[in-house]
Amino acid sequence: MTDTLIQQRWSALRAARLIPVLRYRDAETALYAAQIALRAGCRGIELTWTIPGVLEVLRAVRADAQLSGRADVLVGVGTILDGEQARLALEAGADFLVSPGVLPELVELAHAAGALGMLGAFTPTEVIAARAAGADVVKIFPASTGGPAHLAALKSVFADTAFCPTGGVSRDNMAAYFQAGAAVVGMGGNLFDAQRLAARDTDALVQALAGTLHAAGAG
Incomplete structure (x- = not known):
C-alpha cells in the first residue's frame, strides 16, 4: 500500500511539471503565495523549512486546499537538513520532502510514511549517492x-533518473531545462513578480502563474 501511494504521488508530481518553491521570511507571505499557487492550478507546492512556523503554514495550506476542492494537491517541505526536521514535517502531513543534499535518513522516513523523498545533488558522485539512498527524485x-x-550531461549518464533542477529556473529558461531532461522543475524567486506580490495583486499573480504552468505543459 505504501509503495502504491508513493507511485501515485510521484505520478501526480511529475504531471505537475512545475513545483513552486516558496521561501519567505514571514508566514503570512508564504501562505498568501501558496494560496495564489492553489488558485492558479498548481498540483504541487513546496514550503521551505526556513519559513517561520512552516508546519503551521503547511496545515493552513492543506486546509485551504480542502476548502477549495483541491485536496489532491501535494504539499511538501524543502530545505530539510536532518532527520528531526523530516520527522516533524511528515507528522504535519507533508506529501514529499526535499533536501539540498544527500540525506539518506530523509528517504527512509519519507518512504515509511508513504511520502516522496527528493535529495539534492550537483556532481555525478552526488547523483550516485542520492540514487543509492533511494531518492525518488534528484x-x-x-x-x-x-x-x-550541465543537466543534459548528467541525464546522458543517468538516463533513468528523475531530475528536478531548482535555483535560477524561470519561465524564460524552463523549456531548456525540460529539453535537457528535467522531469519537473522547481521555481522559487522567479515565480512571482516581486512588486505585484508586495502589493497583493492577486488577480495578476494568478493569471501570470497560470500562464507559466501552461508554458510548462502541466497536466
Missing part, C-alpha cells in the same frame, strides 16, 4: 551554476 541544485547543459 534535485539538481543550484541549477543555475551549470545550467541546462
